[in-house]
Amino acid sequence: MGILETMVFWEGYVSDEVMGTFAPIVLYWLYAGFYQLLPRLDRYRLHTKKEEEQKNLVTLATVVKGVLLQQVVQATIAQVLFLITAKASLSGVPVQPSIPIQILQIFVAMLALDTWQYFMHRYMHQNKFLYRHIHSQHHRLVVPYAVGALYNHPLEGFLLDTLGGAISFLISGMTPRTSVFFFCFAVMKTIDDHCGLWLPGNIFHIFFQNNTAYHDIHHQLQGSKYNYSQPFFSIWDRVLGTHMPYSLVTRREGGLEARPLKD
Template sequence: MGGESRVSDEVLGTVVPIGVYWLYSGVYCLLHRLDRFRMHSRKEEAAKNSISKATVVRGVLLQQSIQATVSLALFAFAGNKTEDQPVSEGFILAYAVQFLVAMLVMDTWQYFMHRYMHHNQFLYRHIHSQHHRLVVPYSFGALYNHPIEGLLLDTVGGALSFLVSGMSAKVSIFFFSFATIKTVDDHCGIWLPGNPLHLLFKNNTAYHDIHHQLYGSKYNFSQPFFVMWDKILGTYMPYTIERRMDGGLEARPRKVE
């Protein structure tokens, strides 16, 4: 009975990003106790958010179940492109190119879909406004969306990134885990000094927090990686990080020079 059982890359590409979502969110839940790094006070979070955390958890689990179903179907459609090849500079470069292409495809899809959901009153009122019930974002609310938005924005965007980049199921484990970490970080509501994601990406926690405020709802649509489409199309709102009078930090908009 001697064959060694192995979980397939397709299954790992489906379940690992879900596990990463809850583990990384859990880290930020612990860090939320550090009030001096919070971008909104506890009082403000309780006053502005119109949905309970239990409802958010249920909504995210629903979306992740839909994503998992679509993911397995996508892998079956695309076929297994994983090959056991020795690691070399050529393969590392190829994987890096796939990552970059996938990031650009995901950003492009999400920018235009996200922006349209804000400008179309029907879509905003009945679909996208569900995500904006979290005026004060927090980590495990990153994927709290209407199921239709989750399908169109996140799931379809992820599928296009996978197909256009030509990545294998094995590479997708790392790409979608990284995309998950980035999305959670953007919604975490914590500005930690030295956070490498804040140093590497202009599209970060503060940038997206601006979008969740009423004055920024028509700006900073880009997610989750770059800010290029906002800058190209005039929806870019830069920010400064300042100390609040009551403690903690705040992202405040500033004029574009």
């Protein structure tokens, strides 16, 4: 029995489709809430608390409402997607593939989601109308924090995240059960990218070059035309010349700073 099977604690209680729909939402608030409730940890912050309060152009209450709206849309689309794929199956019950196949499917889904989000994200920056009226809402968080990871204009939330997730699910051919692990992992990675903390031993920082500091560069003025890749790899940035490296330096007032470097 593989690790993915041993982690299916919900079997007999709720369906895979229900878990695939709601587990990422519940995990979002638990994981993001964990970051929000951490002690100040000023020495690990990429921006000071004062910067967060002064530079951000939107309140926490507005951010929470925006994320909840996006999650309502995501849950609705997920239920429709699972219903359609179930009807397309001859038996109505998808056969769960072997662990190696599931791992391959998750990797394919990661590449598909990265590809979709890179080109959609980049176009929303390059098209002045879309940036001004749609994508600029996300950049009201000049200093990102965990709860704001999915704070977007509703149309962007649908195009970038919801539709991107649906495409990666369909292209990879994963089952609803496998999707639980993939979407929960994607949610955690997205939150971590926006948490604003460079914590020692963070596995996302160890295994992914596209991490908290990498995405923080994109939220800075001098990096807004770079580091579009999200949420997993930096492949497209490197291939298409939009990669901006950085160095982590210690600020005199305490904490860290992701400082852009010329590539």
